[in-house]
Amino acid sequence: MxxxxxxxxxxxxxxxxxxxxxxxxxxxxxxxxxxxxxxxxxxxxxxxxxxxxxxxxxxxxxxxxxxxxxxxxxxxxxxxxxxxxxxxxxxxxxxxxxxxxxxxxxxxxxxxxLFALLRAGTSEPDAVAVVCGTGINCVGVRADGAVVRYPSLGMTSGDWGGGWHLGEQALWHAARAVDGRGSATALAEAIPPIYGLADIPAVIEALHFQRIPSSDLSRIAPAVLAASRAGDVVAQDLVDRQAEEIVVFAVTTLRRLGLLDREVPVVLGGGVIGARDERLLSGIERRLSARAPLARIRLVTAAxxxxxxxxxxxxxxxxxxxxxxxxxxxxxxxxxxxx
The missing domain is CATH 3.30.420.40 (ATPase, nucleotide binding domain)
Incomplete structure (x- = not known):
């Protein structure tokens, strides 16, 4: 070469x-x-x-x-x-x-x-992989060469999830908690220190004037998982929504490939999944078991x-x-x- x-x-x-x-x-x-x-x-x-x-x-x-x-x-x-x-x-x-x-x-x-993640998790010819890191995406393959892919362009293409969306939604809820439009949440106190700022209004202003790049919203994701573990209802709802989105991707792909009635590995990877949050992983397992009972989760922890x-x-x-x-x-x- x-x-x-x-x-x-x-x-x-x-x-x-x-x-x-x-x-x-x-x-x-x-x-x-x-x-x-x-x-x-x-x-x-x-x-x-x-x-x-x-x-x-x-x-x-x-x-x-x-x-x-x-x-x-x-x-x-x-x-x-x-x-x-x-x-x-x-x-x-x-x-x-x-x-x-x-x-x-x-x-x-x-x-x-996604094809690298898929191969890190399995060499089986029928398989699905979902990545949930900074963003979220999915791919599925079948032994006859059929492939299911998604545009993965965020909200424009119907996607929700990954560190960026978790951060965006966490800030949305925190802003509403601070000004009285929404429920109280520990995220209002957890987010500002991530950026070295005093409060949520300062974070909003820094994002507005691009002193904090929009891509840095993904830095909030670990705080969402931590707040969820501590019992914050707003954060728990976000984690549950993330589990649902991961399973929807996997089940939809299995259905489109005609693999719902077979034992197929569903490879999961990416930074959000790799955090091994108990609520997130158990939520994925429970939902996937209900909708695709033969699917077998394979959690990739290697890069x-x-x-x-x-x-x-x-x-x-x-x-x-x-x-x-x-x-x-x-x-x-x-x-x-x-x-």
Whole structure:
């Protein structure tokens, strides 16, 4: 895929694979030997084109790949797989491909980051994955090649959930609590310290004048979960709504694929789900069991770069032993998938 090793040595450098996973808050990249050994890693900020634009996305991914190659030295690339949040529509994928045309890795596999999450959770041919991190999205696949996807453009495309929407709604309720239009909530006291401000009116003003970027509303999500655990009714209602939205995504996708009557893994991941909040997870399990009794939840706690790496290794024809080695190297200290 790209240049080989040191010509002066007379021995070609062994090939590597490159995998990139980019979400709403960070982007991870890894280079692996074909035996699954990690050769180099790199991390950057968000690469979502919805947040930074397509040109900046392409430049950030190229910078990460160059950092990998600087560490590994010039190596042939047997496969490169790039999975990014925000590549939800064919037009977005086409625009990204046009933007990377001049890069050495331009013939990489490029797709939405949900496919990396899906592979991190399962290799089964019939499966669904829901990510709930900064935003929310879902994908489903079937053994015959059928795929169900969603635009994932927020409220415009019928979505609700993820850290940004939780933060937005938490601030909405806090504002109404402060001025008397709504019920009292602990969120009114919990939100201002997140931004180093004195009160809710100060937060509202800072957002209005863009001293706080709108994207930073996602920083409120952990406070919502904490307030819910402490018994705040407003926060609990938001957590319950989040559980409902996750299950609606999963069940709708299973139905559209004709998989409601089969045992199918439903892979769950992303920062909000990864917080392992008891109310959220039990709410998901209860609702999913009622509507899709045969579905099996698989909670991914490893970073989705694991799935991206496995897909890249598989594309290069790596062995099962290599896949196992990569899994051991890249999963976090918790189990990668919790049955």
């Amino acid at each position: 790209t240049a080989a090793g040191d010509p002066a040595s007379g021995d070609p450098a062994p090939p590597i694979v490159i995998a990139v996973d980019g979400g709403g808050s960070k982007t991870d990249a890894v280079a692996l030997e074909l035996d699954g050994t990690v050769a180099a890693t790199a991390r950057g900020a968000t690469s979502s084109p919805h947040l930074i634009g397509m040109t900046a996305t392409a430049a950030l991914v190229d910078e990460l790949i160059e950092r990998l190659l600087a560490e590994t030295g010039p190596r042939p690339i047997a496969a490169a797989n790039i999975y990014l949040s925000g590549l939800d529509l064919p037009a977005e994928e086409a625009e990204f491909r046009a933007g990377i045309a001049g890069y050495a890795w331009a013939d990489a596999v490029v797709d939405n980051d 989705p770069i694991l799935g991206a790496a496995l897909l890249a290794l598989e594309a290069a024809g790596a062995s099962q032993e290599a896949l196992d080695t990569a899994t051991s190297s890249l999963q976090d200290r918790r189990a990668a998938v919790v049955q």
